[in-house]
Amino acid sequence: MPSPTTISVDKLSRLYGTPGCPTLIDVRTDEDFAATPRFVPGAVRRPHGSASDWAGTLAARQAVVICQQGRKLSEGVAAWLRHQGIPAEALEGGFEAWTAAGLPTVPEERIPSRDGKGRSVWVTRARPKIDRIACPWLIRRFVDPKAVFLFVAPQEVEAVAERFGAAPFDVENVFWSHRGELCTFDVMVEEFGLGTEPLLRLARVVRGADTGRLDLEPEAAGLLAASLGLSRTFSDDLAQLDAGMTLYDAFYRWARDATGETHNWPSAKSGGAK
Structure with a gap:
């Protein structure tokens, strides 16, 4: 019992x-x-x-x-x-x-040093689209629920990281960034030891949308469209991140539980309600 x-x-x-x-x-x-x-x-x-x-x-x-x-x-x-x-x-x-x-x-060694309130702090370029929303979602859901994300001018990312003890991501020449054909989300899934089948599937969708390779997964085009729409809807990056959390929650649950499910409008001919 x-x-x-x-x-x-x-x-x-x-x-x-x-x-x-x-x-x-x-x-x-x-x-x-x-x-x-x-x-x-x-x-x-x-x-x-x-x-x-x-x-x-x-x-x-x-x-x-x-x-x-x-x-x-x-x-x-x-x-x-x-x-x-x-x-x-x-x-x-x-x-x-x-x-x-x-x-x-x-692995503990992959989590950046925490601030005085026990939070990891991350910094990236302002006006996020895909990777810079997908990565914070992954971190908050699977690594550090209290993580803080700073969005700054592109040319100031590394300087802000140094002065404010933040981990830079999705910029050139830093650890948390694109590697070959992989986008930053791919890298984080691998480095954080999160290579489950649902997250690997989602990573392919993110990579396809983020790198313009919409052939990688059929859903990549939908993620690209939704991401661009969010960027146009929100002028505040943190508000966009909040909305993006729900978007990626939905994509994750699809990748984990619903990839085999389809939806068709029932017609009267097939017995559906009028």
């Missing part, structure tokens, strides 16, 4: 990467984390020993707590969160069960 205080790996695997994903909190010991310095996608580290101090400051609608084996550390922290009024569950089997299921994990 399932425990009322836990969530299964299978259930969490359907939630991660979506807008409805709970806040994921990694409370593994320093020794366990050092042995495998990787995260369940979107998880953040918190010390289990001081849970009674930080539990009340956590801004979350609900949470899932992850320790090494899903036992005392995650159960205890989840209980403290519930004490503070946050619905919280421990991940059954913990980090070990997640990796045993073959699910992706994000």
Whole structure:
């Protein structure tokens, strides 16, 4: 019988990467984390020993707590969160069960240094179209839900990155950029260890739209049209990013769950309603 205080790996695997994903909190010991310095996608580290101090400051609608084996550390922290009024569950089997299921994990070394509020900070060119919306979506959904994105004049990206401790992306001569035929979104999917079939499919759509190779996937033309429409609709880059999050949420759910589904208007001749 399932425990009322836990969530299964299978259930969490359907939630991660979506807008409805709970806040994921990694409370593994320093020794366990050092042995495998990787995260369940979107998880953040918190010390289990001081849970009674930080539990009340956590801004979350609900949470899932992850320790090494899903036992005392995650159960205890989840209980403290519930004490503070946050619905919280421990991940059954913990980090070990997640990796045993073959699910992706994000390497700590690829996540930029965080600011004083625990957020990774990224900077790119203003007036985004495709890659510069797709990449922030990927980061917020699978790497750092609290990530900050700065959009600046193209010639100032690298200087802003240096002065403000931000990671530059989608500009020339930086780590997070195009590589050969791959666009920046492709690179991030690979470097963050997120090469699941849905994200690889979405990456082909993004690459096709971003590089003008609309033959790569039939949906690339639709993404290009929607992206250009968003760019014309919003003069504020952050407002465009907010709208783009919903767009990419939809494309991801299509890539994960609906690629085999079609839609046809039912006609009266075939028995449909008039």
